[in-house]
Amino acid sequence: MQHIFNGLVSGSFLAMLALGLAVIFGMLGVVNFAHGAFYMLGAFGAYLLLTEWGVNYWVALAAVPVALGLFGALVERVLIRRLSALDPLYNFLLTFGLALLLQDLVRREYGVQSQPYTSPLTATVDFGLFTYPAYQVMVLGISLVVCLAVWLVLSKTRLGVIVRAATERPELTRALGIDVGRYVAPMFGFGVALAGFAGVLAAPMRAVNPLMGGDLIITVFAVVVIGGLGSIFGSVTAGFAIGLITALANLYVPTLSQTIVFILMAAVLLWRPAGLFGREEAFT
Amino acid sequence: MLSVENLSAWYGQARALNEVSLDVAAGEVVTIVGRNGAGKSTLLRSIMGLHPKTTGTVSLDGKPVDRLAPHQRTRRGLGYVPDDRGMYASLTVQEHLLLPRAVGPNPWPLERVYETFPNLADRRGSAGTRLSGGEQQMLAIARVLRMGARLLLCDEPTEGLSPLFVARIGEILREVKEAGVTVLLIEQNVHFAATVADRHYLLAEGRVVDRLDNDQVRSREHELLDYLGI
Ligand SMILES: Nc1ncnc2c1ncn2[C@@H]1O[C@H](COP(=O)(O)OP(=O)(O)OP(=O)(O)O)[C@@H](O)[C@H]1O
Ligand SMILES: [Mg+2]
Numbered sequence: 001m002q003h004i005f006n007g008l009v010s011g012s013f014l015a016m017l018a019l020g021l022a023v024i025f026g027m028l029g030v031v032n033f034a035h036g037a038f039y040m041l042g043a044f045g046a047y048l049l050l051t052e053w054g055v056n057y058w059v060a061l062a063a064v065p066v067a068l069g070l071f072g073a074l075v076e077r078v079l080i081r082r083l084s085a086l087d088p089l090y091n092f093l094l095t096f097g098l099a100l101l102l103q104d105l106v107r108r109e110y111g112v113q114s115q116p117y118t119s120p121l122t123a124t125v126d127f128g129l130f131t132y133p134a135y136q137v138m139v140l141g142i143s144l145v146v147c148l149a150v151w152l153v154l155s156k157t158r159l160g161v162i163v164r165a166a167t168e169r170p171e172l173t174r175a176l177g178i179d180v181g182r183y184v185a186p187m188f189g190f191g192v193a194l195a196g197f198a199g200v201l202a203a204p205m206r207a208v209n210p211l212m213g214g215d216l217i218i219t220v221f222a223v224v225v226i227g228g229l230g231s232i233f234g235s236v237t238a239g240f241a242i243g244l245i246t247a248l249a250n251l252y253v254p255t256l257s258q259t260i261v262f263i264l265m266a267a268v269l270l271w272r273p274a275g276l277f278g279r280e281e282a283f284t
Numbered sequence: 285m286l287s288v289e290n291l292s293a294w295y296g297q298a299r300a301l302n303e304v305s306l307d308v309a310a311g312e313v314v315t316i317v318g319r320n321g322a323g324k325s326t327l328l329r330s331i332m333g334l335h336p337k338t339t340g341t342v343s344l345d346g347k348p349v350d351r352l353a354p355h356q357r358t359r360r361g362l363g364y365v366p367d368d369r370g371m372y373a374s375l376t377v378q379e380h381l382l383l384p385r386a387v388g389p390n391p392w393p394l395e396r397v398y399e400t401f402p403n404l405a406d407r408r409g410s411a412g413t414r415l416s417g418g419e420q421q422m423l424a425i426a427r428v429l430r431m432g433a434r435l436l437l438c439d440e441p442t443e444g445l446s447p448l449f450v451a452r453i454g455e456i457l458r459e460v461k462e463a464g465v466t467v468l469l470i471e472q473n474v475h476f477a478a479t480v481a482d483r484h485y486l487l488a489e490g491r492v493v494d495r496l497d498n499d500q501v502r503s504r505e506h507e508l509l510d511y512l513g514i
Contacts, residue, residue, distance in 0.1 A: 085336075161383050164374045172370045175332055177358035177385030177431055231374060 002130045003251045004244065009136050009205075011243020012143035016198040017220040018227065018235035019150060020191025025229060026167030027184055029088050030080060033095040036217030037102040038068055038192045042199020043208045044106055047115050057120040061200050065193040072192025073185045080188070099214070107210040114207035139201050146197070147236055154232060163187060167232060222265045228275025238276065285310040285466050286331070286435055291340035292490075293323070293330045300326040302490040303340070308435070313457065313467040315477040318487035319512055324470045325367050327487070328437045331468075332364045333357050344435070358387045363433025367440050367470075369420040370427075371412035378408040380423055381430055388432030390463070397426045400456070418449035425456060435466045442473055454480050474501055474508050 017039060024032045045064040049055035055063070075098070083090040121135040154160035165173045166180045174180050199213070206212060223242050227234030242261055250257040268276060286308040293301040300323045308314045318324050329335045331342050333354040341348050344360045352360070364370075372380065381397060381404075398405035401422045407415060412423060421441050428436055438457075442450045450473070457467060457480045471477040477484060478501045486494035486508075501508065 158382065161375060161379045164379075165372055165383050168372050168374050169370070171334055171354070172366065172372075173383070174354040175334060175358065175364045175366070175370075176383055176427065177355050177387050178383070179353075179355045181353075233374070 001127075002132065003247045005132055005136070005140070006250075007244035007247025008240065009140050009243070010247065011240035012140055012147070013198050013202060013216070013239075014220055014223050014243050015147055015236045015239030016143055016194050017216070018223045018239045019147070019232060020194040021220055022224050022227065022229070022232050022235035023163065023167055023187050024191045025224065026232075027163075027170055027180065027187055028076075028080065028084065028091075029170070030091045030095065031088075031221075032191070033092065033217070034075075034098040034102065035095075035191070035195050035220065036213030036215075037099040038072065038195040038213070039199040039202070039216065040106065040210060040213035041068060041102060042196030043117075043203040043206070043212060044110075044115075044199075044210075045196065046200040046203045047117050047208050050117065051115075057200075057204070061197070064200050065197040068196035069189040069193030071189075073189030075192075076185045076188035081184070103210045103214065110210065112209055112211060114209040117203040117208050119204035133205075135204055139205070142201065143198075146194075150194075151233070151236070164232060219261050222261045225275055226265050226268045228272075231275065234276055285312075285345060286468065287341075287343045287346075288327075288331065289341045289343075291327070291330055291338060291342065293326050293335050294337040300490055301330065301338075304487070304490070304492055306485055306492060308466055308468050310434075310466055311461070311464055312483070313461050313469060313481045315469045315471045315481040315484045316487050317471060317474055317477060317484055317508070317512065322487045323490040324487055325439055326490075328364070328439050328468070328470065331437060332362060334364075355385075358385070358431065358433070361388050361434030363388075363428030363431050363436045365421075365424045365428055365436065365438040365441060367443075369417075369424045371415070371420050371423070373411055373413040375412055376409050377404055377412060377415070377423060380412050380427055384427055384431045386430070386432055388434050391432030392426070392429040394430075397430060401426055418445050418452075421445060421449065421453065425453070429460070433465070435468065436460065438467060438469045440470050440472065442471065442476055450476060472512055474505055474512070478502055478505075 017035060021032060021035050024030055042064050045068065046057065046060040049060045049064070050057070079094060080091055083094060119135045121138060123134040124131045125134050125137050154164060162178055162183060166178065166183060170180050219242070223238045224235050226242065227238030242264070245264065246257055246260060249260045288304060288306050291301055291304045292299060304327060316324050316327065326335060330338045333352060342350055344362070349357050349360060375383065381394060403419050404423055404426060407419065412420065415423060425441065441453050445453070454476065461467065469481060478498045483498070484496040484501055485492050486496060
């Protein structure tokens with residue numbers, strides 16, 4: 001039971017990161033390698049605010065994603081957009097370089113050892129059969145609410161229709177009269193904000209260090225591929241599923257816990273090359 | 285209404301269109317016929333602004349649109365029905381109809397679309413990619429009618445459809461023409477083309493090689509079918 005909980009908690013991080021990554025990839029055709037760095041910046045932002053200015057966790061949870069979101073929108077406007085007409089490889093290099101740059105800037109200041117961040121909630125919740133840290137319960141609750149809210153906006157509003165269409169087939173969506181470019185910077189910023197939000201949530205429970213994002217993001221890439229490129233819904237579902245499966249693997253076959261994601265990815269790709277919820281044509 | 289002058293297009297180093305020039309007057313239905321790989325789809329994509337490498341001029345109502353992005357071209361009245369029908373897996377039928385931006389003077393209201401295409405009304409909650417080929421084609425056409433486009437670019441709307449659906453598409457094209465909409469249509473089915481269109485361009489290896497009227501198409505039908513390899 002406890003492991004299922006663990007799985008859902010890490011799944012919720014995967015889901016929030018995969019959501020942003022999927023939208024960015026769909027709309028821009030950019031594999032955003034800096035996504036993990038933004039997640040790391042979220043955690044570090046919270047840490048900095050607390051240690052340097054005594055700003056508490058709750059304020060950081062709101063302020064850090066907003067700041068990072070604006071920064072992300074700026075990065076899209078100033079850097080990524082300039083390369084959009086060229087081979088996608090250039091943006092791959094750009095975001096990869098950006099990830100290294102952000103990582104090393106933080107590393108220069110703080111080294112690679114993990115910084116402690118005291119949890120805002122230290123109590124535990126008694127579920128009868130087992131007890132669980134209250135903070136983790138809250139993280140799970142918050143991320144479910146966030147994923148649900150995003151899902152509602154995406155599935156019930158006109159904005160949602162446009163974002164889904166532009167994520168799945170941006171060129172076609174332009175030909176239907178939609179100025180996709182107008183939505184790109186805000187959505188990039190939103191994806192980055194979500195990564196930052198996940199980072200702040202992670203700060204009290206994971207090691208806050210410059211490499212935390214790089215380690216996680218590889219798994220998130222696998223999640224997006226499994227969910228199906230171009231499918232927002234697929235990425236979120238796959239995020240929770242992979243979190244669960246990894247936690248269970250950790251319990252029953254610990255040796256596989258690191259690799260199971262990639263085994264799954266290979267299996268899914270062999271079975272359905274476009275991912276679980278993707279469409280084949282997305283590749284042409 | 286549409287004028288294309290010396291339009292060339294490339295895929296990398298390979299030239300898919302070679303100095304194509306053609307005109308379509310307001311209210312006309314004009315088809316482009318040509319073998320597989322002749323460059324027909326590339327021509328429509330270039331007119332729509334979806335092809336990245338082109339030279340030459342495309343004008344609408346006498347004004348060049350070469351520098352405009354696809355969504356800006358729709359504001360000038362262009363509507364596009366792509367050869368793959370342009371379905372979204374993540375959008376329902378109804379969402380396909382709500383997505384396009386109204387651009388022309390006469391965008392069809394949703395009710396009118398559902399009256400004209402009862403199949404779509406029945407399947408309004410299904411994902412676009414789950415429809416049958418004929419239904420997908422109906423949806424792709426209904427979608428540009430929702431925009432109120434003044435010039436429809438239709439890429440092989442009858443391809444792979446049953447005779448029933450082909451006839452239905454013929455009716456819709458005639459109805460649309462009645463309403464004053466101009467149509468540039470790609471069509472391999474020359475028999476069908478002669479029943480809906482006013483005149484025809486024959487495209488071969490990226491060039492316009494012939495202009496035909498309906499009588500010429502009818503009298504040369506066998507020769508044309510032979511040439512097209514059908
Ligand atoms: N993505 C692409 N990359 C490279 N070459 C392409 C690509 N798409 C088309 N071509 C080439 O450009 C030429 C014109 O293709 P196009 O799709 O415009 O032909 P078409 O007349 O529409 O054919 P069809 O009847 O099969 O639809 C063909 O020789 C084709 O091989
Ligand atoms: Mg074609």
